[in-house]
Amino acid sequence: MNLNDIKYCPGTLAVKFNTYSPACLKRMFNGKKVSHILNYDSPSKDDKAAEIFIENRKRISISGVQIKISLILEKNILRLTEKGEHGTYILKPVPRDVKMVDQVPANEHLTMQIARQVYNIPTAENALVFFRDGIPAYITKRFDVKADGSKLGKEDFASLASKTSMNAGGNYKYDYSYEEIGYLIRKFVPAWRVEIEKYFQIVIFNFLFSNGDAHLKNFALLENSSGDYLLSPFYDLLNTRLHVNDSNFALTKGLFADDFNSEKYKRTGHPALSDFIEFGKRIGVNENRISKLIAPYIEKQEFVETLIKRSFLNTKSKKAYTLNYFTKLNHLK
Secondary structure (H helix, E strand, C coil), X not given: CCHHHCCECCCCCCECCCCCCHHHHHHHHCCCCCCCECCCCCCCCCHHHHHHHHHHHCCCCCCCCCCCEEEEEECCEEEECCCCCCCCEEEECCCCCCCCHHHHHHHHHHHHHHHHHHHCCCECCEEEEECCCCCEEEEEECCCECCCCCECCEEEHHHHCXXXXXXXXXXCCCCCCHHHHXXXXXXXXXXXXXXXXXXXXXXXXXXXXCCCCCCHHHCEEXXXXXXXXXXXXXXXXXXXXXXXXXXXXXXXXXXXXXXXXXXXXXXXXXXXXXXXXXXXXXXXXXXXXXXXXXXXHHCCCHHHXXXXXXXXXXXXXXXXXXXXXXXXXXHHC
């Protein structure tokens, strides 16, 4: 994109900013004045740049299909990590092999901002950043790395479910249900009654915003300062429907561990409000809390539309994103 056309903060999407707003700088970069433009050319456009980024990928241990690059903040400059350094940021350039690949960074950024700003869902700190040629990338701050560079304990739910490609095959991240993840939270988290409400909300959010890739490795427990394990901030939230023709849920069993579906679900092929109420009961959400927790997701949220309009998606993608939102909202009513 033309970097001179930026009108909203590439982090918070606040108005009247052509770079990161003070609020974004505080959350993402500890208040340091960091540029929204990297000192690198896009690896998708420059062969020499690609070689540098490929070498960096050898040093990052984050799993997943999409390319992830390790960055560190030195004074107020974001740079690639070098051998022996522990990165504190993850950069995700434009991926390949999906529709509208150039829209993926803006899509993930928007979806993460909607989660935090509209629904108060705890998310990993994130923003958009741009290569010198104007190509966007998604950047997120690692929540498992302390200020001194040491790491907090972190376990994703594939590990908690004892699933690996060796013992469960290539589809190991997906062969499960969201109800069963709820049982794992109750098993491994002492303060599960609080955490199960956060989990309940993110499952509804993922349906409402068409995140069809919320698999076992996209949920995790994180050690806190007291040594207890709680749900980590949520990450990898993306409206996958813009890029692939996926289903309502990433997990093959869907919401439930058995074959339960409401009559409306059976009729329309989409979960309804009654399905999520049943889901909440099964995973242990206090019944008198379920309606209160669901309420924001079944009501039209004007701020969602505002953030979509401010986002860095192109016009076509903004329309598709909005249509997907209203379609899913209607299924919940």
